[in-house]
Amino acid sequence: MLGLNEQSWLVEMIRSVSPRPLGELPHSERESSNGYSAYFGLGHSIELLDRPGVFKISPAGLALGAHLLKTVEDRDLEGRFLDIGTGCGALAILLRSIGAADVTASDISATSVALAAENEQLNFPDARIRFVVSDLFSGLKPGSDRYDMIIFNPPGWRTPSPELREELARIRGDIDPSAMFYGDQILMRFLDELPGYLRPDGRAIVGLNSLVGIKSMLHQYKAQHDGAPPLRFRLCERHTFPLLFYSDHWKRISQELRAEFARWRKHHGSAYTVDSQGNLYWSYELVDCQLAGNIYV
Incomplete structure (x- = not known):
């Protein structure tokens, strides 16, 4: 079960470095051949299907889910929620499980949206979440589709250099590079469009990866608006996670990726640290975004 303790990422890192055959795991720790459980706290455990081409929920997703459990109050559940980039649908399903009645979940991938809808049916006897194929807000109606809370985990890595794009095209694989790269471009689009989809007192909780160069991104955003x-923006909480490669294909070019990260740190302020054993750690930062006229409480 993912998320059973605060260092579940450590289990995932160990398994990625030295995986054990399924038969060697105690029965209670086994995941089914096509599914797994994710635990967020307060007894909220969600069953999820595992399918090629769709990320399993990440340590960052587990942290965002736990943050929602800590901060969403009963009165908030009466509002409208939007989960952008829902992936497997875990966070939208979590919101429903804690009592949110009006939840929309979107993803640019039709495969992800279909899996997310299956996962809702796996956890509930009926379908209540509105699932939409959408590139950020493109599948929603400007003006009429406004929300009290929007949650978003954008891709955590920046736009790859031409050299790295060639490497990614050469190795290909089952995960599209856009799932992790181009986070700087996507985040800027999201921030530009966000005010049109927030209710006056609404907020967005955005999970930022320090590899994207958070300071330079916010500086660029402010400069665009004079x-x-x-x-x-307000920092809600921060976590430190090790770098995990979610694709075997990406593991094969780990040295090229590390060189790319070094360029990002030099030119865009990407933040990370490397320990004595060469493990890279990045900062996952949950940021509260509200309309400028609002007062934080």
Whole structure:
């Protein structure tokens, strides 16, 4: 079960470095051949299917889910929720499980949206979540589709250099590079469009990866609005995670990826650290975004 303790990422890292055959695991720790459980806290455990081409919920996703359990109050559950980039649908399903009645979940991938809908049916006897194939807000209606809370885990890595794009094209694989790369471009689009989809007192909780160069991104955003942007930002909490390669194909070019990260740190302020054994750690930062006129409480 993923998320059973605060260092579940460590289990995943160990398994990725030295995986054990399924038969060697105690029966209670086994995952089924096509599914697994994710635990967020307060007894909220979700069953999820595992399918090629769709990420399993990540340590960052587990952290965002736990944050929702800590911060969403009963009165908030009466509002409208939007989960952008829902992937397997875990966070949208979690919101429903804690009592949210109006939940929309979107993803650019039709495969992900279909799996997320299956996962809702796996956990509930009926379908209540509205699933939409959408590139950020493109599948929603401007003006009429406004939300009290929007959650978003954008891709954590920046736009790859031409050299790295060639490497990624050469190795291909079952995961599209857009699932992890181009986070800088996607985040900027999200921030530009977000005010049109928030209710006046609404907020977005965005999970930022320090490899994207958070300071430079926010500086660029403010500069585009002449120092008076329509959004304001507050750090809610921060976690440190090790770098995990979610694709065997990406593991094969780990040295090229590390060289790319070094370029990002030099030119874009990407933040990470490397320990004495060569393990890279990055910062996962949950940021509250509200309209600039709002007062934080």
